[in-house]
Amino acid sequence: MPVLTDEVANSDKFRIEENIHAEELPEGLTGALTVMEMNDAPIVFSIRSDLNLEGVGCTSWMIVTEKEAGAVQVNADGSLEKISGPFSLSDAQKVRTFPTVGSSFLQLRIHGLYFDVIRYSNAKRETFGRALQQFERVLDGKAFQSDAISRPSDLVCDKCGLPLPGRGVMCARCNRDHGILFRALEMMRPYFGLLVVLLGMMLAGVGLDLVPPLLTRMLVDKVLVPHQNVTWLPYILIGLMAASALRNVLSVFIGRLSSSISTRITRELREKLQQKLVSLSVDYYNRHSVGSLMSRVLWDVDYFQGFVSQVSQGFLLNLMLVIGIGFALFSMNWKLALLVIVPLPFVAIGTIYFWKYIHPIYYRVSDSQSKMSQLLSGLLSGIRLVKSFGQEEREHQRFEKSAGYMRDNRNLLDRSIATFNPIMSFLFGLGGLIIWYEGGHLVLTDQMSLGTLMAFFAYVGMFYGPVSALSSFSNWMTGFLSAGQRIFDVLDANVSVSESPEAVPLARIEGSIEFRDVVFGYDPYVPILKGVTFSIKPGQFVGIVGKSGSGKTTLVNLICRFYDAQQGEVLIDGINIKNLKQEDLHRDVALVLQDPFLFSATIAENIAYGRPESNMMQIMDAAKAANAHNFISKRASAYDTRLGEQGSGLSGGERQRVSIARALLCDPRILILDEATSSVDTESEQEIQKALSVLCKGRTTIAIAHRLSTLKNADWIYVVDEGRIAESGTHDDLMAQEGIYHRLVRIQTELTRLETEG
Amino acid sequence: MSVAKTSRTLFASGVTRLHPENARIYEGDSGLLYCVVDEKTLYRGVFAVRLFPIRHPENFISLNYTNDEDKDREIGVIENLEEFSEETQALLSRKLAHHYYEQRISRIYRVKLDQDMLFFDAETQRGRESFIVPWRHDRAEEYDEHGKALLDVRDNRYIIPNVFDLPDRDRQELTRYIYW
Ligand SMILES: Nc1ncnc2c1ncn2[C@@H]1O[C@H](COP(=O)(O)OP(=O)(O)O)[C@@H](O)[C@H]1O
Ligand SMILES: [Mg+2]
Numbered sequence A: 001m002p003v004l005t006d007e008v009a010n011s012d013k014f015r016i017e018e019n020i021h022a023e024e025l026p027e028g029l030t031g032a033l034t035v036m037e038m039n040d041a042p043i044v045f046s047i048r049s050d051l052n053l054e055g056v057g058c059t060s061w062m063i064v065t066e067k068e069a070g071a072v073q074v075n076a077d078g079s080l081e082k083i084s085g086p087f088s089l090s091d092a093q094k095v096r097t098f099p100t101v102g103s104s105f106l107q108l109r110i111h112g113l114y115f116d117v118i119r120y121s122n123a124k125r126e127t128f129g130r131a132l133q134q135f136e137r138v139l140d141g142k143a144f145q146s147d148a149i150s151r152p153s154d155l156v157c158d159k160c161g162l163p164l165p166g167r168g169v170m171c172a173r174c175n176r177d178h179g180i181l182f183r184a185l186e187m188m189r190p191y192f193g194l195l196v197v198l199l200g201m202m203l204a205g206v207g208l209d210l211v212p213p214l215l216t217r218m219l220v221d222k223v224l225v226p227h228q229n230v231t232w233l234p235y236i237l238i239g240l241m242a243a244s245a246l247r248n249v250l251s252v253f254i255g256r257l258s259s260s261i262s263t264r265i266t267r268e269l270r271e272k273l274q275q276k277l278v279s280l281s282v283d284y285y286n287r288h289s290v291g292s293l294m295s296r297v298l299w300d301v302d303y304f305q306g307f308v309s310q311v312s313q314g315f316l317l318n319l320m321l322v323i324g325i326g327f328a329l330f331s332m333n334w335k336l337a338l339l340v341i342v343p344l345p346f347v348a349i350g351t352i353y354f355w356k357y358i359h360p361i362y363y364r365v366s367d368s369q370s371k372m373s374q375l376l377s378g379l380l381s382g383i384r385l386v387k388s389f390g391q392e393e394r395e396h397q398r399f400e401k402s403a404g405y406m407r408d409n410r411n412l413l414d415r416s417i418a419t420f421n422p423i424m425s426f427l428f429g430l431g432g433l434i435i436w437y438e439g440g441h442l443v444l445t446d447q448m449s450l451g452t453l454m455a456f457f458a459y460v461g462m463f464y465g466p467v468s469a470l471s472s473f474s475n476w477m478t479g480f481l482s483a484g485q486r487i488f489d490v491l492d493a494n495v496s497v498s499e500s501p502e503a504v505p506l507a508r509i510e511g512s513i514e515f516r517d518v519v520f521g522y523d524p525y526v527p528i529l530k531g532v533t534f535s536i537k538p539g540q541f542v543g544i545v546g547k548s549g550s551g552k553t554t555l556v557n558l559i560c561r562f563y564d565a566q567q568g569e570v571l572i573d574g575i576n577i578k579n580l581k582q583e584d585l586h587r588d589v590a591l592v593l594q595d596p597f598l599f600s601a602t603i604a605e606n607i608a609y610g611r612p613e614s615n616m617m618q619i620m621d622a623a624k625a626a627n628a629h630n631f632i633s634k635r636a637s638a639y640d641t642r643l644g645e646q647g648s649g650l651s652g653g654e655r656q657r658v659s660i661a662r663a664l665l666c667d668p669r670i671l672i673l674d675e676a677t678s679s680v681d682t683e684s685e686q687e688i689q690k691a692l693s694v695l696c697k698g699r700t701t702i703a704i705a706h707r708l709s710t711l712k713n714a715d716w717i718y719v720v721d722e723g724r725i726a727e728s729g730t731h732d733d734l735m736a737q738e739g740i741y742h743r744l745v746r747i748q749t750e751l752t753r754l755e756t757e758g
Numbered sequence B: 001m002s003v004a005k006t007s008r009t010l011f012a013s014g015v016t017r018l019h020p021e022n023a024r025i026y027e028g029d030s031g032l033l034y035c036v037v038d039e040k041t042l043y044r045g046v047f048a049v050r051l052f053p054i055r056h057p058e059n060f061i062s063l064n065y066t067n068d069e070d071k072d073r074e075i076g077v078i079e080n081l082e083e084f085s086e087e088t089q090a091l092l093s094r095k096l097a098h099h100y101y102e103q104r105i106s107r108i109y110r111v112k113l114d115q116d117m118l119f120f121d122a123e124t125q126r127g128r129e130s131f132i133v134p135w136r137h138d139r140a141e142e143y144d145e146h147g148k149a150l151l152d153v154r155d156n157r158y159i160i161p162n163v164f165d166l167p168d169r170d171r172q173e174l175t176r177y178i179y180w
Helices: A006-010 A122-139 A180-186 A189-224 A232-279 A282-287 A290-332 A334-341 A344-381 A383-388 A392-444 A450-492 A552-559 A582-588 A603-607 A616-625 A629-633 A652-665 A682-695 A731-737 A740-757 B003-013 B086-099 B168-175
Strands: A020-022 A043-051 A057-065 A068-074 A080-088 A092-099 A103-110 A113-121 A513-520 A529-536 A541-545 A567-572 A589-592 A670-674 A700-704 A716-721 A724-729 B023-027 B033-037 B041-043 B047-050 B061-066 B072-078 B103-114 B117-124 B127-134 B140-143 B147-151 B157-160
Touching (some): A057 A122, A068 A113, A103 A122, A189 A232, A189 A290, A232 A450, A344 A450, A529 A552, A552 A567, A552 A700, A603 A616, A616 A629, B033 B072, B103 B168
Antiparallel strands (some): A068 A080, B023 B033, B047 B061, B117 B127, B147 B157
């Protein structure tokens, strides 16, 4: 039978060095070149796959020599069989991976047609991503980089080999517990004194809990049964009352103290998390969904809220109670006390059963709740769409279905609990009956006083609760540890774009920008920018054009240092951007995006976001320059207009202009407009252009635009195509070249003509 | 604007329909798929994709090719594969198989949760195998009405066509964790 966990996790399948071999053929493939009818030539590399072209699982290899490429499959008996090739590399124009559903092909383009060389399952994607890069180098006549093999996989934990749930995610196993409990306790250190007080009060509380049964015993044995010492009665009652009053007073203080400690801790933790979250790089946010991060700050932290009370009241208090009561029981009558333990296995079984079968239903319920609220929020935010398509009825049905799902789960939960609880109490009741039987026997034979039996019963009643609480504590702990794991995961995350220790402060950025052979990909194996070199002088107005997806925004991301280039350098004022203080960079570089983000605050606050100290006149100047002043002043609350979530309440073009004003107010040395005027109508665009042309004086401006007419006056235009600078020059130069730019302009004039005619 | 008019214009600018009268599909040189449209245009290196892979896997098949500028373009859509000759049908099924690689789960023997990962021991058409699926919503997506598509840590696809077709015990094993 297949073994779970370790074997699946650790198999060599995932290890890159087992899968790519440089220079020589791996074992068992010695005859491969003959089988593949390939000419003898030095081998560059070979790579293992897990499928043949038909999609049958098998071991197969692609072999790349200096002259040819092809693939073989290794049959069960060890014999080799040709899959594809040989393809002559001198005929190959290009190599690509062609992803299909669940598997991919590595293909060579020969005489304009793509031929399959080898097929691989998704498990091999990372390995083949590296091989593709090397294959491209071979086609370019460059040498194989051994780094492709030696660089550890991003998808496997370096320590234990367990596959990671995602790129760059920490291995849950190697970081298991990993002192999470210790770190959580560490966070309590400042409250050490208070915690000692808390424990002291709890101990006193347990002591007080043990008192009433003893008094009752005295009442029964010394007063009621023998009809003696009648004067004791009021004193005993006063004693009972005092114990109960004191106990409750203690509870008040314990509750208050533990809540005050835990709220302080959680507040600290939330603040730490929030601080960390803003300092993390953009890259981190690509890898983690905003939803999951929000839930960490909002809900996972709640586990810490419970930590103090769970550890103190849930664990320590119950433990003390179990020990204290156990001690009392055994000291009264150890034989009877042993009987008390008889139902304990049931308590344990019950608790385990509860967590195994009933607790998952809680998940279902909360899941159905969140599904329903998702549905509802989707419905409400899209209400205009629903109405305009007249789909109210269908939405109603969808909601009904979701509500039904929720009802079913809730029902299941309630029914399960309604069955579970009585069964458990019946079992405990049975336990009580045994004690009645034995204890009654002892009392009847005068081996035990009635008072002792009653005290015994009182203790037994207090005993099972803490026992069951203790057994469920481990479950709380599991939840706590995984929540703690997720929180520390964020707190420990590397700031992947970090400031170099030698970073030099720059009082003022002049605004020259230079790219030197920059290679960058969001996924390190799939470069988006493939060797970009250019330079921009201070004060220049530079246009960047290119098809969508060509890498324009990516270029900008590197200038703003949201990411670091994998190869090459980005320089500002001749200084490598890695050696600049982030503060200076962000002070002097302003970015206006195509899809501007506005906070839910007033318009004025949004404009002043980067310069909160600006005065009202400055804010208005900026708005005026961005051609926003007029529409703002027409509103009833003008600059005090409060915007909704993500700037709702403004049209797309208006939002755009507010965001331009926001950038202008910062008086940046480098202004980057990433398709910033594309959702503004032509007329306002022209006005903004006019304003910009004044404002651009004296500062470096990079404008990415797909309406090419806006770039006519640019000092220089770069045309980006598939991650490379394909053309550059002034508008007139580029028109004369009759290349990509020329074609784009022609298409657009055509379109404009159509628009004006239509 | 009348409904009829819209749909006619939609039709004119919509997808190209391929049927035996206007399309000839055959296997050309070195096993590549060729397609001749209107006996005029020859496309080589054609690949086929299902447009409704779940509900209509045998129909609505899109044929594509890579043009001179290295861009993938659609030639047209086969609405009903059965109109074509047996031979063409067999050829296309074979080519379609190239485009899909997923395991169909028939039994689930055991699911074990460890560190937010589900370790599956299951039976697929390949035989009994083990795989690891991160325990997250986006790793077990809806598939058809009552099915699930599991994506393991390596993004390999495992399909449960219909959860209710699994034996009771297997289903319980699954829904204990994948309850959504
Ligand atoms: N955060 C990201 N993660 C992965 N790939 C991305 C990301 N952002 C953009 N890309 C990819 O990078 C390429 C270039 O994108 P981009 O620079 O935004 O293009 P442009 O701005 O020229 O339209 C596209 O293929 C896009 O899919
Ligand atoms: Mg862009």
